[in-house]
Structure formats: structure tokens, C-alpha cells
Amino acid sequence: MSDAATGVRSLADRIADHMLDASVLERVVIALVATALALLIGAVIVAASGYDAVEFVSSLVYGAVGNASNLAFMLRQSSMLILTGVAVAVAFRAGVFNIGVQGQFVVGGFAATLGILFAAPLLPNSSISAVPLMALAALLALAAGGAYGALPGMMKVYAGANEVITTIMLNFIASGVVYFLLDAYLRPEGAAAPNTEQFPDYVGLPGLVFESPSFSILGLGVALLTVAVVYLVMDRTGFGYDLVTSGYQEPAAKYSGVDPKRMIVRTMTISGMIAGLAGALFAIMILGYYSDPNTFPTFGFDAIAVSLLAANNPLGVIPAGLLFGGLDAGGQYIGFTLDVPSELVDGVIGLIVLFVAAPELFRAAGRYTSLGGDRE
Amino acid sequence: LSGGDSEETTTTAADDGGGDDSETSGETTESGGSGGETTNVAIVSSPAGFGDQAFNDLALQGLQTAAEEYDIEIQQVEETNQSNYQTVQSRLAESTNPDYDLVVLVSYNHTQALQTNAEAYPDQNWMLINDSVDQPNVAGYTWANHQMSFQAGVLAGTMTTRELSYEGNSLDPDSSTVGFVGGVDGSLINAFERSYRAGVEWVDENVDVRVGYIGNYTDTQTANNIATSQYDAGADIVYHAAAAAGQGVFQAAQDANRFAIGVDADQSVTLPEYEDVIMGSAVKYINEGTYEVAEATVQDNWSAVQGANILGLEEDAVRVVLGQAVGGELPDVVTENLEAAREAIINGDVTVPCSASGC
Amino acid sequence: MTDTTAPAVQLTDITKRFGDVVANDSVDLTLDRGSIHAVVGENGAGKTTLMNVLYGLYEPNEGTIAVDGEPRSFDSPRDAIAAGIGMIHQHFQLVDNMTVLQNVVLGHEPSSRGLVDEQAARRRITEICDTYGFSVDEHLDTPIEELGLGIQQHVEIVKSLYRGADTLILDEPTAVLTPQEVEGLFDVMEALTADGRSLIFITHKLDEAMHAADDITVLRDGSAVGTVDAAETSQNELARMMVGREVLFDVDSAEGTPGEVALTVDGVTVRDERGLEQARDVSLSVREGEILGIAGVEGNGQQELIEAITGMRTPERGTVSLQGRDITELSRRRRIEDGISYVPGDRLEEGLVQDYTLVRNALLSNQTMDAFSDGLFLDWQRIGDHADEIIDEYDVRPRNPEATAKSLSGGNQQKFIVGRELERDPSVLVAAHPTRGVDIGSIEFIHQRFQDMREAGVAILLVSSKLDEVQKLSDRTAVMYEGSVVDTVDPDDVTEEELGLLMAGRARDGTERAASGVEGDA
Amino acid sequence: MSTARTLVDDRRTLVGVLGALVAVIALLLFVDLPGSDLVTVGALERALQAATPIALAAIGGLYAEKSGVFNIGLEGFMIFGALVGAAVAWLLAGGDGITQAHLWAAFVAVALVSGVLATLFAVLLIRYEANQIVAGLAVWFIGLGFGPFAATVLWGGVSSPSLPNIDAVSVPVLAEIPVLGRLFFDASPLVLLTIVVAVAAWVVLFRTRYGYWVQAAGENPEALDTAGVDVNRVRYATVIFSGVMAGLGGAVLSIGIGSGFTGTGVTMVDGRGWIAIVAYLFGNYNPLGTYGASLLFGAMDMLQIQLQTIGISLPGSITGLFPYVAVLVVLVGVGYTRVPSAVGESYDTEE
């Protein structure tokens, strides 16, 4: 047991070390400044378009954290973004550009749905069945998401197909095929909407802290647990070392005994599995049924922004996911309280990503204003 | 192009919904302060969003008409992610400033979420367009898409073998082919398609119906391509059920010098630049539905609208209206056939395939 | 007009700093017209930097440049080129997938009506080739990547001449050539000076400098230690100037006492990623306590062979055995675990992760060693200790385990890799070009370590294109040419010249070998 | 004379593209479909039209990547182009009575505005060494956000009103030539211009000094630098060019052959920017091959429409996936593209 304790302590030490690391600190500052700058530009655009900029910003904040239900919504979005963000981070870390998290997420959620819908009648119709059903759903989601991630991995390894492109195509294909199957085979008799039946009542995560039908603190827990596991694996295991090394410098990884092809497929599989798990969480916690994936939020794409804001560091995904969840929630709130079109918030998110992509910009600005340190 | 400024004329609904909207709410905010018992209404879009020149805009238009007569403040909520409807609905239901008297939900995408929320918020009144939820606080309004599409089929089936020529556009009496362009290939639009086919066949069994789906409701380019392909294949008339993307069909009709049938609203009026090809439109009066529910809310007469309301030919809530330009050129047989079909449907001689909400 | 009596290039008081590093410290250098001026110095002495300053790539912090007596300041290579200066870089500046012709004219394309005038370019290049005896014009439409390094170097020289260079800078031009090719290069250099052009020739090899140059300037730690007349100096004097102390040139090569056969390669044929057969039916064996040297010009299948041995590549045919056990099918990782250590030729790409600290690099290729993990998790404490050990024992500088690999000089990087691979107590060590680009001090050190390992009974397979190294260290020397082992000799029985002939595909007496159509040297 | 390398590349590209076209036709024969109904002149005409915006964006992207900058933001630039085209035409005409002159002026405006935006983007990428993948994705996000936002400010909804587009140009005699006449001489001038652009892009890339520089900048920037050419200047030019071309591609969608801007969902651009990237990869960085690949994607689109029209009953949601599946088949079947080796790395002369 003391082994575990020292393990935890040294993990904590390492996290602290990381946080104190100058480059991490710089990263955080850049993320904050980028966000502030993007919001500022957003506010200026709002004002220039004849809306009230102050109201825009204050509504954004209020919509995210203003009251319990807003906070619940933000955390719900954040949970999804953290999970999908980690999925992206794993792949990017290993040097594989998995832009297909959205598709893996869709497929994972679909697999979870199938599991629940087909297994539920076989189990007693009571809450005893909840845990086995959800466990089954999660397993299926992991498997399906993993397989759907492995596919472009194998295409890359065995046919040299660029994964950026294949994964984007697979996103379109996932949505199209799932929509088709759903509409053709899973739509209940007589219903118009391309939705499956509602899951049994007992399937779902208990609200606990928040009284929201679509958010449970357990969902956030799943996301955080996933982050912790991924962080441990990356930082403390030989496999994680292999993975990260492959991302930094593939020839060196190969030299050290990594089979690069297998590593790509594994990485994509793991990334897809996490995305699939996000899909299961989405189906179970948020929807409670499954629907046309074309109407789903683009968590898988926003996750790219999240991961990048976090410099592809699994721990960094947590604050980044919270930030984007907040923007999402605030944006929605703006959509129905102000006349400001909510698309603006999407644009602001884009600006944040753009600025985060160019840390040099802030370093230069820092040097110019002689505020920042003089790195290099 | 017809006179008048195009902002006014292109999309009556969209303009009312957008350009004038800030004004509207500005006004009502003031009138809210003036002391009267203001009725607050929120309307949440379908994933197609406002500006679709179809049911989102029509639904909004009905509310705006009501707001001209009554002291109503409208909050427009555009939300295109179905997974967010659950939260948007509950956030609106919980809202106290203002406290909404009515929340209008456009399209069946809201159904699942509303099943939970209608129960969770028994004091909140909801209007659900295109579906219904069996709760006392829900007014479900469904328009008989299948019936109006059948009528559109009757119009197309009647005209494809006849002669018509208007401003350089013409029908080929020797070809008996018509077309249909749908948005997303799914139950909802399949109902339009099958009923349209049935309507065509009801007139003339030998008419060939070409069908194409865009895959979404936004890509006018693909809509245009599909329609052109159908005109190439001999179609005289193409009916669309593709919301905003349907403009591409009219454009294709102009290029092919053929005709088209609009949907939802009288599109020869809402899109006057295409009036020379719009033979008629399959219209549903969603605006009247939202008006009705808004009025009932103002007048505290909920029971009049509560429940599942299916509005069809019998209620005069859907019909085919002839184009404002081309309509006058059409032979009388058209009106005769339309009327005959309407009666046959109402008294059950003809069963239109599918249902109001899908196939 | 130019002053023909003035030196071709006169560098005065050149100082170039990179942050805290003073790469050039008030260096003077005079290049006489029509002469060859060698610049020698250890790794990091500042040779390349000085030349980059002259070529307009770097702006000096202080100092002046005069070309043909006129003071100049170069903002970019374009200015330098305009002043008649050309540079052949240590790493060739060629675009791999463009043709020889496109590479030669790049940046100076003759154009007519907006299009590149290929005919005019062809004519000019052929003219240059005819004048100085290059065969580059035979390959004008061949992409660079399909040519050998020797030809690529000629392309570089032709490129400079095409741009009208009067003064040519050659940065370590001989590192990748066979002795015969080196002679060929020296002939070209002579032809160039005979034509009135002036050359700066950078090298680590003192004998080359003495052989080819008229004057030799020695750099140490960024400063010019002095300039000597090539005809009047000695290797020992130059070495002393370079290192600042006496250098022993004859490391005693005590005969090992070979034991059992440790590594056997039997009939191995290997293809490269393009599917070309690179090593063909190679058989050899190495005993415990023996160093088997493989000599050969780069690109004759050595790399593919050792990759097949170390598990980086699967051979097409044949077997590899370790202590009599067939390991042909084993993964690279299993081979590491079974005791095969590998010092790769490409230390930048393979041997180290450039962005990792030395601690993290200490784990590279040691990931599965029990010593570094407590079952499930890695033990970074122990890995850190191990990094400290390597740094101590192998004199890696700076002594900072948290320094990133890329911040180390090449020699120190190499010492770290050697240390890491040797500390694993391997039974077989495969090393490729372990001292390439490494300064004399580090070379000495690495050689000593290899000899220690031999004494300790390790079987060592040493691939090197440096003949002196192979000669000095190995107990037996196998020569590879076009994928095959053409001969295995006792290094004590052959001269460097004889080895050079073997490497060029000829029998020791100079006759062509029957093996294949051989391109002789000029 | 062509140089050996480009010949080899050309041939491989051609073989790939032609092979795919042949495969499509063979498929049609194999399943014994009424080919004459399926492959009509009209369908070919529409395939050419559909190829036009893709090809424009793809050729721009090709230049950027060839010079070492992966402009993954093509989709975003297309959205901006589509919006600006519609907005300028509409504003110039005061909202009504948009003439051909207004439309052409709008195209010029799109080129200018896209040029300015692309310059900002290029500064971030080149001067401030932004991560190219990330910044490119950001451009997409920004387009998806600000495009519909600007539309709302202008028109009160995320879409523009219906707008006219560029008239077809009919060349008197040539238009009478059977099939070709209708395809090329009684067609939108934009279709023809794009073909001209593709040919010109090929000539410039492989036959002029600027083309050599572009190639060298992406493959070995140091070699170019030491040859005295400013690598970053070359890259600025190509990135700005790619932004302008993608913007024009978007404008072709909104006011060239389409009928205004649609801002719902992923907007009317609908993934064409992504397809454009695949098009130049499939075309192996050869402008002509890239045009061919764009045409192939246009043809895939038309094929699925034709299949629907002649009543081959596949669900629309599945046939709509044809182009995407085609991309995968192409990439897996011909996954040979050789990415320029310096792509993604910023280049500094000193330090």
C-alpha cells in the first residue's frame, strides 16, 4: 500500500514540478492572454456591429458560471471537451494528427446505444440493470471508437494515406452512416424524428451535486479519471515513453525498439477509444437516446482547440476544457438573452485557437513591452 | 425582377425575423416597462435555424403578427444543436426574467427533450411544431405535409402532359416526367416524396417521377444540380422539399426554362425573382398556428390549443396555391383536379401514404 | 575594377556571438588569390560560423570583410555571390527532388519570356564541366536523390562556379568520400586554382590540409591560433595548435584474445525502402573480444547490413544468429534485451531525441530494462542516476543531466550515446561511424572505450568510412562494395591505399574485380 | 523539355487520376446501368462546375504546401470568400438589381479581402511561426463563426437573399461543336478561367524561376536561402496566393455559379476546402493532376445525383457519402504522395 502512497506523492511532486516549469508557466500565460485578446476582439466586433459589448461579455460570464444551472451546463460541456480533448492530445502527442475524434465519438455513442437498446430487454427492468447496462455500453463504445480510430491508423501505416485527410473523411462517413442506420432501423414505429427510443429510465448518471437532467458530476469524474490515467501512462510507463518519443522523433523511437507502424495504430486506437467513451457519456448522460449525428455539437473539433490550448498535455486539457465549456455555455446563454448572434462566440473560439497557435506572437509582444522574460 | 426593395421582398419571413427583430424587441422592451401585462414568448429554432425561409421563419412570422396586435415580447433563440435542446428548454422554463408564458419549439428535434421537460416543468406552456407530446401543458401542432405534397403531385401530374408557355419557360407535353428534390433522405421528407408520387399517379399513372436528395437543407448548389439533372432527364416540373436549399431548384428551372413547385410558403411571393417559374406552392400555414397559440396564451385560453393538433386539408391549414405570376396561365383543369383530390382525401376515398409527420 | 594584387578575401577582426557563445573571437584570415587556404580546428571551434559570416548568412558582430581589396558587407548570400563567393556546405544545400540542372541554376535561372531557358543553362553547365573535368553534365535531368554523394558534391561545386564564384569555400568536403574520390577532389581543386580561383578548405584531417593547402589557419575556441605554411608544418604542430596540448596519434592497438563466435551473419540480403537490394548475400561472424571492422564508402550496403543485424530492418534472405541462436525474426526490442547494443550512424535523428533532456535520453533503448522500472511504472529517480553516471564516466559536457540533447555539441552527443549503449553490458556492440564529425579529443576517448570493451570480451562490429580508424581498431577488416563483402583482410597486412582500392571495387593490385561493372575513379 | 522528375510525377499523377476515372466508368459498365442516361452532357457540365471551386482552392493550397506551408485553412478562406462575394455584390448594388458588373467587381473585392486576411494569416505563420495545422483549423473555426455572424449583421439572418450569378458566355461558332461546345464554349466563364489558371499554375511551377523557388522553399529552404533567394518572401507569396484562390473558390460558390451565401450548419462551402486538400494530394502537387482530381470529385458528386435521377434506389444519405469514400479509396489505393520535406517548419535565416 505504501507503494501506492509514494506513487501518488511522487506523482503530485511531478505535477507540481511541471506547473513550476517555466515553459508550462509561459504556456498558461499565453493561453490566458490569447483568450483575453480574442474576447476583446469579439467585444470590439460586437460594439462595431452596433450591439452592447459590455453586456456581451458579462452575459458570456454569467451564462457560464452565473448560477447553478448555468454552471451545470458549463461543466457538462467541459466534461465532453475534456474527454475528447484527451483523445486528441494522446494522438497529437504521438505525432499522429487524429482529426477524426468527432467521427470516433459518433460511432462510440452509437455502439453504446445499440448495446443499451438491445441488451435492456434481456435484463430485469429495474435499476439493478443500470450498472451492467452502462458498463456494457461503455465497453462497446470503447471497442467501436477504438476500431474506428484504428482504421485510419492502418490506412496510414499500410497504404501511406495521410491521416489528417482520412480522418476528416471518416467523420463525414460516420455521421452519414449512423444517420442512415438510425433512421432506417432504429426509429420507433410512427415517429418522425430520426431518434432512437428513449433509454430505460434507470439508465443514466445520478445528478448528485447538480440537479440537471443532462449533467452529473460523475460524468466530470469519468473525464478527470481518464485524464489521470492517460497522464500516468504517458509520463510513467515505458509505453507512454514510447508513444511520446514517437511523437517527438520517430527515427529515435524506432531505434529504441518501437515498431512505428504498430505505434501509430495503437495510438489511433487509444485515441479512438477515449473518443468512443466520450460518445457513450454523451448518449447516456446528455441525450438519453441517440439521434442524427449531424445535429450533434462538434465536440470532436472543439477538442482539437482544447488539446492545442493545453499544448497537448493531458493535464492541461482540464483547464482548457473548462475554458471552452464556459465559452460554450456563455455563448448559448447569449444566444437567448441578447440579440447578438451566438455564432460570434464560435468566431471568438477560433480566434483563441489562432492566437494559441502562435506563441511567438506573444513572446514578441512581451519583449516589445519588456513585460515578458527574454527567452532565447 | 419585380419592383420594391429586395430586402423586403426576398424573404418576408427572414427579414421580419432578422432585420426588424432588434427593433421589435426594442419596442417591446419599452412597452413592457409601460405597465401592461406583457406576454413573454420564446421561440427556439430547429437545427436549420432561422432564415430558412421555411418553418422556422413562418413560425416566427406568426408570433410577430400576434405581437402587432397584442402586447407580446418575443425572444428568438437560435440553437442548431439538438443535444442542447434539453438544456435550452429547461433554461427557458426556469427563467424568471422574463418569465416566459409560452415557449415555442420548432420541429420534432425537440420532442425527446420535451418529453422530459414538459413533465419537469408542469407550469410552463409549450408549443411543439411538427410533433406532439402527451402532456397538458403542450400544444402539439402538426401540419399535413403529406396531404399538401399529394396536392403538389396533382398539380405536377396534371400539367406535365399539357402545354404551357410563360416568358420563355415551357412545358413539354410529350414528356411525362416530373421531379422531386428533397433535403435529407429520411422519414420526414420521404413523406413529402411518397405523397407527391401518389398525387402524380392519382392524376396519371404513366408519369415518371425522378427523385433526388441533397443530404442537407443548405446546399443550394447541389439542389440546383439535382434539379438540372432531372430537367435533363425530361422533367417538366420539379417540386422541392428542401427549405433554404430549394432556391437552387428555382434557379435550375430558370436555366432549363421549365417550372417548379415551391413549398411551405407561397414562394412566388416570398421569392419574387423566381415567380416566372413557380407554378404553385404547397403551403402550410404555420404562421397561423403560432398566431393561434400566442393568442390563446394572451387570452388565457390554453385548453383551446392544448393537445395534438393535426392540421390538414380539411382545416384549410395546408393547400396548394398557384403562383402569383404563372398561376393565371394554368388551365382550369388544374383547379378542378386539386379540388377533386382535396375532396377525395377528406372523405377518405383516397388514402395519402405516410402521415403528417413522416413515413 | 578589382585590385589583382590584393588578397582574394581578407577577414579582419571577425567576431560573431550567439547569445553567450562567442563562436568567432576577432579572427583574421587572408586568402591569397589563386591559393588554397585550409582552416582546421576541433568541433565547435568556429570554422563553419566564420565561413557563414563570409558567405553573408550571418552578420558579424564586429570586424570587416574585404574582397579583392574592397571592403564589403553582406546582408545575404546573394550579396556574397554577387561578390564572387561560393560555398559548398558541410551538409549539401541541394533540393533532393529537383534535378541537377534545376539545382545548379536555382536562384540564378536564365530566363527568356518568363520561362526558364533550359537550353542556355545546359550550355553553360556543359561548358563548366568541360573546363574542369566534371561529369555532372551527364546527369542533368536526374533528381539529386538518385545520385551518390560524390556526384552531389560536384554538383555543389558546379553550382558555385555557375554563379560565377571566384572564391570557393569548401566545408569539410572530404568527409564522405573514398580516398580515391578525395584525390579526385584535390585534382579539381588544383584545376580551379590554376584557373586563378581561390579556395578555402575546411577539414578535420590534418594530413589533407597539409597535402592540399598552401596555407593553414588553425582555430581554437573561436580564435585563430595562427596561420602556418603548409609546406613547413607538421601534423604534431597542427594538432598541438588545435587542441592546445600534445596528441598521441598511435593509440596502442593491443591484440585482443578472441573467444567464442558471438554474432553470425549468414547469406543475408537486404533491400532498402525503395526495394533496391543494398546488401547482397553477406556472411560474416564476430567473436567475443574481437573487433570486426567494415570498411567501405557510404552507400555500399553497410547501413542496411547493420540494420538487419540490429533489428531495424528485416532481411530478405539469410539468417542472423546471436551466440548460435537464430535471431532473424526477433524484433529490435528483443535484440536490445538480448544484448545487442547499437551506436547509430545518425546520432541526430536516431541516437538521441533532440528535445529531450539527457535524463530522458538515458532511457532511450533502455525502456524495457528491469533496472529502470518498478514493475508497472518507470523509476525516474534511477534513470536520472544512470544519466549522471554516463555523464561522469564518459565526460559529457556540460555536466547537466537536465540539458536538452540538442544543446550539446556533436562530440558530446556521441559520447553520451556511446556511454548509454556500453553501460548496458552488451554482448555485441554494433557501431556505425562512431567518431564522425567528432573532435580529436573525443575520438581518442571513444576509441579507448571500444578497446576496453574488446578486452572485456564484447564482440564489436565497427562500420566506418574512415580508413585510419578501421585500420587502427579492428582485428579483421571486411571491405564492402556494392552490397557484398569483397574481401576480409588483416589490417596489419594492408596499406590504406590497398584498402581504398578494395573500397572502390578493385582488387588490391588495382585490377578491376569481376564482381560488377565498376566505375573507376578519374 | 520536361525534366525527368516532373515527367515521372506527371505520369504517376496522370495514371492515378485516369485510373480512377476509368474505374468509375468500368463500374458503370459492370453494373450494367443505362450509361447514356447516367453520363449526360449536362452531368459533365455540372461536373466541370462542381470542380471549379474545388480546383481553385486546391491550386492555391498546392502552392502553399509546395513552398513549405500547409494551409489547412482553405475551408475557412472559402467561407470568407463566399461571404465577401455575396456581401460586396449586394452592397454595391444597394441591395437590389445586381448586375454582372457588380458581380465581377465583387470578385475583385474578394481577391483583395482574401489577400488581406491571408496576409495576416501568413504573418502569423511565417513571422510568428504559428503551428500551421492549428492556425489553419482556427481559420476554419473563425470562418464558421464570423461568416454567419456577418451575414446576420448584414441581412438579418445567417444567409443572404437569393443573388444572381455570372452569366454563361457563349462563343458564337465554337458553341455549336457537339459535346465540347456546350461544355466549354457555352459555359460559365469561371469554368474556363479555372482551366486556364490550372494550366498557368503548372507552367509557373515547373517552368519558371518562381516555380523553382517555390519547390525549393518547400523541399530544402536552406538551399534556396544560400542561393540568395528570400525563402520567407516566397512563402508569403504562396500563402497569400492560396488565401486569394480559396477566397475566389468560395465566391464562385456564392456568386459565380451559386445563388448567394448560406450560413447554416457548416455553411454552403460544406467541406469543399477539405476536398481541395485531398485533390492536390491526389494530384501529387501537380496543378494539372490537381485539376483532374477536382474534376473527379465533381464527377463523383454528379454520379450520385445521376444515380438518383435514373432511379437507382440507394438511400440519399449513403450516396451523399460517395465523394468521401472516393477520397479514402483514392488515398489508400494511391497513397504515394510525397509531402515536401520542409512542410510545417518555419524558416529562420539567423539563429
Ligand SMILES: Nc1ncnc2c1ncn2[C@@H]1O[C@H](COP(=O)(O)OP(=O)(O)OP(=O)(O)O)[C@@H](O)[C@H]1O
Ligand atoms: N546558430 C547557432 N546558434 C548558437 N550557437 C551556435 C550556432 N552555430 C554555431 N554555434 C556555436 O558556435 C560555436 C562554433 O560553431 P561552428 O559550427 O562554427 O563550429 P565548427 O568549427 O564548424 O565545428 P565542426 O567542426 O563541428 O563543424 C559552437 O560553440 C557552437 O555551439
Ligand SMILES: Nc1ncnc2c1ncn2[C@@H]1O[C@H](COP(=O)(O)OP(=O)(O)OP(=O)(O)O)[C@@H](O)[C@H]1O
Ligand atoms: N540554434 C542553436 N542553438 C544552440 N546551439 C546550436 C544551435 N545551432 C547549432 N548549435 C550548436 O552548434 C554546434 C555546431 O553546429 P553545427 O550546425 O555547425 O554542427 P556541426 O558542425 O555538425 O557540429 P558537430 O561537428 O559537432 O556535429 C553544435 O554543437 C550545435 O549543438
Ligand SMILES: [Mg+2]
Ligand atoms: Mg457552438
Ligand SMILES: [Mg+2]
Ligand atoms: Mg562546422
